[in-house]
Amino acid sequence: MIEMTVTAASREQAEQLLDLPVDYLYLGDWEYGLRLPTHFSQSELAELIELVHQKGKKVSVAVNAIMHPEMMETVLDYLFFLQEHQVDRIVVGDPGVIYLIRKHQLDLPYVYDGATLVTSSRQINFWGKKGAEGAVIAREVPYQELKEMSGQLAVFGEVLVYGATCIHHSKRPLVRNYFSYIGAEEDVGKERGLFLSEPKDEDTHYSIYEDHHGTHIFASNDVNLMMELGKLYDLGYTHWKLDGIYTPGDDFVRIAGLFAEAKCLLEQGTWSQEKAAALTAKVRDYHPQQRGLDQGFFYLDPDEIK
Numbered sequence: 001m002i003e004m005t006v007t008a009a010s011r012e013q014a015e016q017l018l019d020l021p022v023d024y025l026y027l028g029d030w031e032y033g034l035r036l037p038t039h040f041s042q043s044e045l046a047e048l049i050e051l052v053h054q055k056g057k058k059v060s061v062a063v064n065a066i067m068h069p070e071m072m073e074t075v076l077d078y079l080f081f082l083q084e085h086q087v088d089r090i091v092v093g094d095p096g097v098i099y100l101i102r103k104h105q106l107d108l109p110y111v112y113d114g115a116t117l118v119t120s121s122r123q124i125n126f127w128g129k130k131g132a133e134g135a136v137i138a139r140e141v142p143y144q145e146l147k148e149m150s151g152q153l154a155v156f157g158e159v160l161v162y163g164a165t166c167i168h169h170s171k172r173p174l175v176r177n178y179f180s181y182i183g184a185e186e187d188v189g190k191e192r193g194l195f196l197s198e199p200k201d202e203d204t205h206y207s208i209y210e211d212h213h214g215t216h217i218f219a220s221n222d223v224n225l226m227m228e229l230g231k232l233y234d235l236g237y238t239h240w241k242l243d244g245i246y247t248p249g250d251d252f253v254r255i256a257g258l259f260a261e262a263k264c265l266l267e268q269g270t271w272s273q274e275k276a277a278a279l280t281a282k283v284r285d286y287h288p289q290q291r292g293l294d295q296g297f298f299y300l301d302p303d304e305i306k
Contacts, residue, residue, distance in 0.1 A: 002238045002263045005060055005158070006256050009037035009244060014048055016253045018055040020260045024089065025052050026241070028062030032071070032078055034093070034213055035166055036062060037245045042081060049085045064093035064113050065213055066171065076100050083108055089133065098130060109133050111158065115166065116140060121152035128155035134239060139165045139223065142300045143231065150235040159232060161225040162255060162283070163243025164207070164218045165296060171214040190245075205292065207246065221292030222246065226262060226280045227273070228298055233266050251286040258282050 005024040008014040014025055027048060030039035040048065045061070052059045061082055067075060075097060082090060083106050092098055092110045101108055112118070112127035113136040124135040134156035137146070149157070175188040186192070188210040196206040196217065207218040225232065232238075242259055244252035258279045265271045287293050 002233070002240065002267060004240050004242065004256075004260060004263060006242045007037050007163075007244045007252075008048070009248065009252070011044070011048060011051075013249065013253060014051065016250070017256055018052065018057055020253075020257050021264060022057065022256060022260060024058045024060045026060045026062065026091075026243075028064075029078075030212075032065045032067075032075060033062035034064045034066075034169075035216055035245060037243075042078075046085050049087060053086070058088035060089045060091060060111070061087050063090045063097055067094040067096045068171075072096050076104070079104075079106055079108060091136070092132075098132075102131065111135060114138075115169070118157075119145070121149040124149075124157050125152070125154045134158055136160075136241070140297045142297045142302055143228070145302050146232075146237065147235060150237065153236075156239045157237060158239040158241050159225070159237050160223055160296075161229065161232070161240045161242060162223060162259060163241070164222045164246045164291075166216055167206070167219050168217040169214060173210055174215040175208060175210045207291075218246075219296070221294045221296070222287070223296040224280065224283055224287070224293045225295060225298060226259070226283055227276045228295060229259075229262050229266065229276065230271055230273070233271075246291055247286075247288055251288070254286045255283055258286075 004022045005026050006017055006022050007026045008017055017025060027040055027045060028036045029042065029045060033039060049059050065071065079100060087108065089109045089111060091113045093113045093115065101110065110132055111134050112132045116138045118124060118135050119138045119141050127135050132155060137157040137159055139160055175194065179186045190209040192209065194208050196208055198204045205220045209216055242256055247255060262279055265275060284293060
């Protein structure tokens with residue numbers, strides 16, 4: 001069976017997504033969740049968790065921030081809150097959080113997300129031995145390496161099949177520092193729509209924003225692996241993530257619906273490249289026109305990836 005995890009940017013969007021054959025809603029708060037479409041307060045999270053469970057679906061909560069000392073002092077209370085509300089899974093990026101889960105014997109299943117660090121079956125299986133249900137595979141891992149890894153995994157590897165790819169994260173306020181240097185006062189948040197271009201390539205469009213976690217920079221093009229879903233399915237990669245951080249409102253719901261349709265076709269054995277092409281065309285229709293779309297690193301030669 002294929003398991004789909006989708007982000008939610010509002011309660012309204014969450015309700016729409018829950019009407020689709022998706023499995024997990026991916027949510028989080030401001031303090032401990034990285035690169036989310038929106039941040040929910042604890043009271044909002046509690047209401048959404050209850051709503052998701054009423055619909056017979058599951059909740060995955062992002063606790064994937066880099067836990068600096070001051071955050072480690074407070075994150076345990078948040079973990080207790082998530083356990084109290086029977087969160088089905090959390091996504092963890094800092095081993096310190098895993099230490100707390102084990103030390104306090106918390107009933108919080110987790111998936112390890114080390115961003116660019118998880119690039120081999122050995123790394124995924126390492127975290128499986130530490131209690132993880134699975135691990136998020138780095139976006140930079142191409143098909144040939146996914147193929148080599150597929151038969152060696154003791155726990156699942158999650159693959160981003162749609163959404164933006166973060167290529168750099170720094171705790172430093174890089175954007176604010178730049179504006180300070182040129183003597184300007186500007187909004188540095190995601191809604192500002194800032195981007196970087198390489199001097200020798202004006203077509204590059206690296207989205208960049210800043211929050212209290214630091215500076216986040218994204219690849220010029222977002223990922224769409226609709227045409228590659230059959231290959232992933234055949235290799236046993238059946239845990240898919242759809243990230244709507246840069247795809248707002250109803251358009252993301254429509255795109256999630258297209259991937260949910262693909263999921264059903266694959267599980268029924270009626271998938272074909274013709275159907276994949278038709279669904280891909282629809283994804284492009286709903287994808288933000290100002291953002292590029294391609295297969296990311298999927299078809300790159302592993303030797304070309306630095």
